[in-house]
Amino acid sequence: MINEHGSQSILVSGESGAGKTETTKMLMRYLAFMGGRSGTEGRTVEQQVLESNPVLEAFGNAKTVKNNNSSRFGKFVEIQFDKYGKISGAAVRTYLLERSRVCQVSDPERNYHCFYMLCSAPPEDVKRFKVGNPRSFHYLNQTSCYEVANVDDAREYLETRNAMDIVGISQEEQDAIFRVVAAILHLGNINFSKGKEIDSSRLRDEKSINHLKIVAELLMCDEKLLEDSLCQRVIVTPDGNITKPLDPDSALQSRDALAKTVYSRLFDWIVDKINNSIGQDPDAISIIGVLDIYGFESFKVNSFEQLCINMTNEKLQQHFNQHVFKMEQEEYTRDEIDWSYVEFVDNQDVLDLIEKKPGGIIALLDEACMFPKSTHETFAQKMYQTYKSHKRFSKPKLARTAFTINHYAGDVTYQADYFLDKNKDYVVAEHQALLNSSRATTPSPDGNIEHDRTTLH
Numbered sequence: 103m104i105n106e107h108g109s110q111s112i113l114v115s116g117e118s119g120a121g122k123t124e125t126t127k128m129l130m131r132y133l134a135f136m137g138g139r140s141g142t143e144g145r146t147v148e149q150q151v152l153e154s155n156p157v158l159e160a161f162g163n164a165k166t167v168k169n170n171n172s173s174r175f176g177k178f179v180e181i182q183f184d185k186y187g188k189i190s191g192a193a194v195r196t197y198l199l200e201r202s203r204v205c206q207v208s209d210p211e212r213n214y215h216c217f218y219m220l221c222s223a224p225p226e227d228v229k230r231f232k233v234g235n236p237r238s239f240h241y242l243n244q245t246s247c248y249e250v251a252n253v254d255d256a257r258e259y260l261e262t263r264n265a266m267d268i269v270g271i272s273q274e275e276q277d278a279i280f281r282v283v284a285a286i287l288h289l290g291n292i293n294f295s296k297g298k299e300i301d302s303s304r305l306r307d308e309k310s311i312n313h314l315k316i317v318a319e320l321l322m323c324d325e326k327l328l329e330d331s332l333c334q335r336v337i338v339t340p341d342g343n344i345t346k347p348l349d350p351d352s353a354l355q356s357r358d359a360l361a362k363t364v365y366s367r368l369f370d371w372i373v374d375k376i377n378n379s380i381g382q383d384p385d386a387i388s389i390i391g392v393l394d395i396y397g398f399e400s401f402k403v404n405s406f407e408q409l410c411i412n413m414t415n416e417k418l419q420q421h422f423n424q425h426v427f428k429m430e431q432e433e434y435t436r437d438e439i440d441w442s443y444v445e446f447v448d449n450q451d452v453l454d455l456i457e458k459k460p461g462g463i464i465a466l467l468d469e470a471c472m473f474p475k476s477t478h479e480t481f482a483q484k485m486y487q488t489y490k491s492h493k494r495f496s497k498p499k500l501a502r503t504a505f506t507i508n509h510y511a512g513d514v515t516y517q518a519d520y521f522l523d524k525n526k527d528y529v530v531a532e533h534q535a536l537l538n539s540s541r542a543t544t545p546s547p548d549g550n551i552e553h554d555r556t557t558l559h
């Protein structure tokens with residue numbers, strides 16, 4: 103970078119558990135060492151960059167089948183250098199946090215580390231944040247895995263707090279973050295039964311009422327507003343707004359949607375906070391980018407998230423093909439070098455199948471999302487029809503919604519069942535109104551109530 107005056111990027115890729123995150127951390131440590139300023143006092147940019155790792159891992163990593171500390175998001179770290187080749191700023195960009203994990207986990211996996219850390223926090227924090235045994239929370243007890251070998255969640259909690267200090271997250275902000283984490287756990291314990299009206303729901307029992315109260319207290323919002331946002335939906339019509347009750351199943355879905363929205367916003371807020379605190383250098387001369395992205399995924403059940411991840415990997419593969427095979431070999435030909443041609447499989451056709459506009463799978467999905475009558479079945483039928491002679495696409499025998507793509511790394515069968523909802527990914531208006539109404543109020547030194555801006559909106 104210094105000799106050739108050019109910015110560079112390092113792409114770390116590989117399947118889950120291959121060692122991408124560990125390699126990225128080593129790269130960052132190396133760059134911090136080479137570009138650090140010796141003898142600088144206080145929190146240096148390089149220290150903050152390194153300490154952003156444990157904070158992001160606490161909220162974005164989880165134990166999976168393949169890896170006890172699997173990153174469930176993609177990350178691009180941009181390290182900025184001044185004209186002396188010293189680190190002068192940094193920025194972290196994250197991609198596609200796996201939101202579904204917040205509400206749905208199966209054996210032998212766990213939810214995000216931060217939930218277990220908070221449950222193992224020192225007694226005063228457990229009391230303050232009203233948490234307890236992880237086995238008592240629905241979002242954690244769907245799997246029987248609570249511990250990870252060689253990981254002490256109690257110690258991790260203290261280390262995460264320490265790393266948060268270093269990256270510039272204040273004690274008040276840390277408390278606000280863990281209040282939100284605790285609120286999500288209690289939210290998952292709210293259950294519903296049939297209400298008096300047809301297709302309506304109400305809180306199931308005293309336990310649910312109690313958890314709702316705690317959520318309202320932790321999120322600093324109104325209890326009734328919280329209950330209504332879970333059990334009702336307002337429909338806007340040309341003649342005015344109509345309030346429609348939700349049946350117990352829909353209320354549960356609404357509860358989970360709220361939990362996922364709050365968690366993903368919390369994660370984004372933490373990333374923003376880290377970036378603001380580390381600071382960017384507008385006068386940086388060059389950058390070194392490090393990309394640690396999800397590897398190619400193929401599970402027993404693959405959904406929209408896997409399609410997005412695998413599409414990203416197809417694009418990276420294409421970039422690799424372009425640079426290593428196409429461009430390099432063209433140069434050899436130009437230079438009349440005697441070499442034997444390296445065969446490679448061009449994956450442009452898979453990329454076109456997925457992302458071409460119009461006509462690709464994503465374009466068909468966007469189109470389906472615009473028609474209120476579309477279902478996952480009509481979407482799947484449309485795909486079967488459109489790609490019936492595409493050599494990279496096939497329909498498994500007897501499938502109604504499943505489809506298989508022949509990726510560069512192998513065949514993956516996807517279930518189209520939740521593709522429409524996942525692609526829409528909207529925030530329910532009632533949830534937004536509820537969260538906007540959340541206010542932390544603390545008495546100011548003169549006794550007046552002040553709005554505390556550390557609340558996470």
Ligand SMILES: Nc1ncnc2c1ncn2[C@@H]1O[C@H](COP(=O)(O)OP(=O)(O)OP(=O)(O)O)[C@@H](O)[C@H]1O
Nearest residue numbers: 117118119120121122123124125169171172173397
């Ligand atoms: N260089 C290394 N030395 C020793 N152990 C390593 C090294 N790299 C990885 N590991 C081990 O492998 C595990 C998985 O590595 P890592 O979390 O970096 O994988 P990953 O490719 O980022 O996976 P994912 O895509 O699931 O996030 C680590 O927790 C560690 O135990």
